[in-house]
Amino acid sequence: xxxxLLFIFVVISSEASEMVVKHMPEGDxxxxxxQVNTPHQLLLxxxxxxxxxxxxxLCGQCHGIKHRKWLNGMHGKVVNSWKEESRKRxxxxxxxxxxxxxxxxxxxxxxxxxxGH
Amino acid sequence: MAKINLxxxxxxxxxxxxxxxxxxxxxxxxxxIFSSAVFALTVAPKLASxxxxxxxxxxxEFLQQHYKELSPADKTKIFARIEKQTKAKYHKDVTIKxxxxxxxxxxxxxxxLSVCNGSRFCVExxxxxxxxxxDPQIQYIRVVELDRGTLNLEKGTSHYTGTVPKEGKxxxxxxxxxxxxxxxxxxxxxxxxxxxxxxIVVIDYxxxxxxxxxxxxxxxxARHFNFSEPKIPANEINPNQGYxxxxxxxxxxxxxxTFCLHRTREGQMPACLEACPTGARKFGNLLDPNSDVSKxxxxxxxxxxxxxxxxxxxxFYYFG
Numbered sequence: 001x002x003x004x005l006l007f008i009f010v011v012i013s014s015e016a017s018e019m020v021v022k023h024m025p026e027g028d029x030x031x032x033x034x035q036v037n038t039p040h041q042l043l044l045x046x047x048x049x050x051x052x053x054x055x056x057x058l059c060g061q062c063h064g065i066k067h068r069k070w071l072n073g074m075h076g077k078v079v080n081s082w083k084e085e086s087r088k089r090x091x092x093x094x095x096x097x098x099x100x101x102x103x104x105x106x107x108x109x110x111x112x113x114x115x116g117h
Numbered sequence: 118m119a120k121i122n123l124x125x126x127x128x129x130x131x132x133x134x135x136x137x138x139x140x141x142x143x144x145x146x147x148x149x150i151f152s153s154a155v156f157a158l159t160v161a162p163k164l165a166s167x168x169x170x171x172x173x174x175x176x177x178e179f180l181q182q183h184y185k186e187l188s189p190a191d192k193t194k195i196f197a198r199i200e201k202q203t204k205a206k207y208h209k210d211v212t213i214k215x216x217x218x219x220x221x222x223x224x225x226x227x228x229x230l231s232v233c234n235g236s237r238f239c240v241e242x243x244x245x246x247x248x249x250x251x252d253p254q255i256q257y258i259r260v261v262e263l264d265r266g267t268l269n270l271e272k273g274t275s276h277y278t279g280t281v282p283k284e285g286k287x288x289x290x291x292x293x294x295x296x297x298x299x300x301x302x303x304x305x306x307x308x309x310x311x312x313x314x315x316x317i318v319v320i321d322y323x324x325x326x327x328x329x330x331x332x333x334x335x336x337x338x339a340r341h342f343n344f345s346e347p348k349i350p351a352n353e354i355n356p357n358q359g360y361x362x363x364x365x366x367x368x369x370x371x372x373x374x375t376f377c378l379h380r381t382r383e384g385q386m387p388a389c390l391e392a393c394p395t396g397a398r399k400f401g402n403l404l405d406p407n408s409d410v411s412k413x414x415x416x417x418x419x420x421x422x423x424x425x426x427x428x429x430x431x432x433f434y435y436f437g
Contacts, residue, residue, distance in 0.1 A: 073409025074229070074417065074437050077396030081384045084407050095396065106394065109237035111276045113254045 022100040033058055033098070059092045175202075183308065184321040184361070195323075196360065203365055207349065211356040213364055216382035218313040223403040224376050225316070226387075227413045228290065229437040233397040235260050235281040235288030242392030243292075246377060247363040248355055250347030257374040258292045258389060259338070270422075292389075293318065293339035293374035294422065294430030301331035301340060310371075316403075316431055317378050319361040320371060327369040336423050337430075340373045376400075403431070 021029055035041040035049075042050045045061055060067030069075035070089065077095065080088040095103065177198060181187075187195065196213035203211050240258045249255045261273035265285050273289070282288065299318050302310050309324035310331055332340045346368045358364040359379030366372050377387035381400070390398040401408035410433075413419065419433040 069437060072412045072416070073399060073401075074413055075232075075396070077393065078399070078409060079386060079391060082381065082386055082401045082408070083384050084405065086384065087409075090396070095394075103234070103395065105280045105282070106234055106236035106238075108235060108278060108281045109241050111237075111278055112240075112256055112259070114276065 019099065022102070023098060053091075056092050059098075178323065181323050183324050185311075192360070199360075199364060203354075207351050207354055207365065209351050209354045209356065211354065211358050211364075213358050213360055214379060215360045216379060218315040218317070219382055220314075221402075221404050223316045223431070224295065224381060225401065225403045225410045225414075225431040225433065226376070227399040227410050227419065227433045227435060229397045229399070230287055230289060230434050231436045232395045233260075233288045233290060233393075234395050235262060235277070235283075235286075236394060238392045238394055239290060239389035239398070242388045243374070245353060246355055246380075246388035247374075248347070248349055248358070248365050249372075250343060250345075250349065250366075251353075252348045253344055255341045255343070255347075255372065257339070257341070257372075258290050260288050260290045262286050262288055289434065290389075291337060291339070291422065292432070293376075294337055294428065294432040295374075295376060297429035297431065298427060300334040300336065300426075300428060304330040304334040306330065313378075315382070317376050318373070319375055319378070320373065321361065322364070322366050322370045322372070325370040327371065329371060331371055336426050336428065340371050342371050343368050 033042055035043050042058055044050050044058060050058055056067060056070060066075055077090045078087050079090060080086055181195065192215060199213050200211055203209060237260055240256055243258050244256055259275045261270060261275050262277045263273040265287055295316055295318050299312055302312055302318060306328060307324055307326050310318060310320045312318050329342055332342060343366050347366055355363060357379060362375040362378045381387055387400055390400050399409045399413060401410040403410055405411060413435060417435040419435045421430040421433055
């Protein structure tokens with residue numbers, strides 16, 4: 001996640017004007033999540049600064065239903081352990097690129113061999 | 118002449134009766150036969166054929182008791198033997214473990230069909246984790262591609278290729294459902310397969326006689342038979358092995374998914390879940406009300422495969 005945030009920072013600071021953001025329809029969409037002059041700082045809609053670890057709250061402002069599902073383990077990937085005390089929910093931005101959140105297509109792994117054919 | 122014959126058969130009858138009166142235990146009887154066979158083979162001149170026969174036949178293995186009757190000392194000995202055999206056969210150092218079924222735990226899987234994209238990452242991870250034979254190929258997970266709006270497994274295909282997900286299709290991975298009322302366990306004539314208290318149906322590969330009744334009994338096609346010695350590249354063998362789960366199977370036994378019990382009983386996630394790129398798979402303890410699976414069962418409409426057969430699966434599907 002740090003890596004992706006660093007990526008966001010680099011991209012925004014250097015090529016912000018050239019960047020194609022396939023997230024949200026129109027308007028000044030950068031500032032919906034980023035602070036104007038210090039874009040690595042994420043902001044909630046009410047102006048509260050938010051830590052990169054808590055990015056799910058930022059996403060949850062618009063994607064409330066998904067966020068609730070994520071909090072209850074119905075959406076998103078859980079790793080490390082199935083035990084409550086040590087399970088780890090992967091954050092939204094691990095799977096979804098915030099600038100292009102549509103989940104990518106995959107090349108399927110080899111199908112099973114047709115045995116006896 | 119006839120009299121002599123009669124006398125001979127008379128004494129043979131008496132001898133047989135005497136044998137019958139002896140309280141012979143089958144295992145002890147076989148042990149006697151085979152220890153004399155060992156003697157004959159070892160004192161015999163070193164014939165090449167006799168040497169290879171001795172290597173192939175392991176009498177400790179042949180006379181091994183059922184898993185449930187093994188003492189901890191027996192297990193230590195057996196695990197050491199299996200490790201040695203694996204080393205000799207596959208040239209790889211492995212560790213055989215036997216994690217016990219956990220108390221107050223009932224494992225279950227939930228799978229979000231609206232998220233699964235049919236990439237088969239789970240299949241690949243499962244094959245590697247569980248040391249499944251590459252040729253002939255054995256795979257515990259079968260991903261079925263179905264038309265949206267239908268649920269007729271017979272109309273689906275598991276042989277799709279290319280970029281996924283395809284337009285108008287959805288993907289349904291199938292594996293062992295770890296049924297609470299498992300037909301495979303009922304039909305086993307040797308009790309080589311049974312349900313553990315944490316919900317996992319296991320197989321003692323040393324007790325399985327390879328009759329394949331369980332494969333006929335399972336309505337999900339979850340069980341697979343080793344028609345020949347499993348072929349696995351030495352560098353791909355997973356050395357972290359469980360006696361009841363992913364140790365390399367001998368030829369002629371049935372195997373199936375065990376929810377990666379060598380991982381999950383130690384708190385880890387199953388390999389298929391960790392490999393899934395979409396997070397469609399959810400795994401947890403049904404007896405814990407705060408587990409993800411319990412919450413999904415409480416708040417989502419879940420379904421199981423072939424519910425009408427009353428197998429009570431522990432593998433639930435839902436549309437997130």
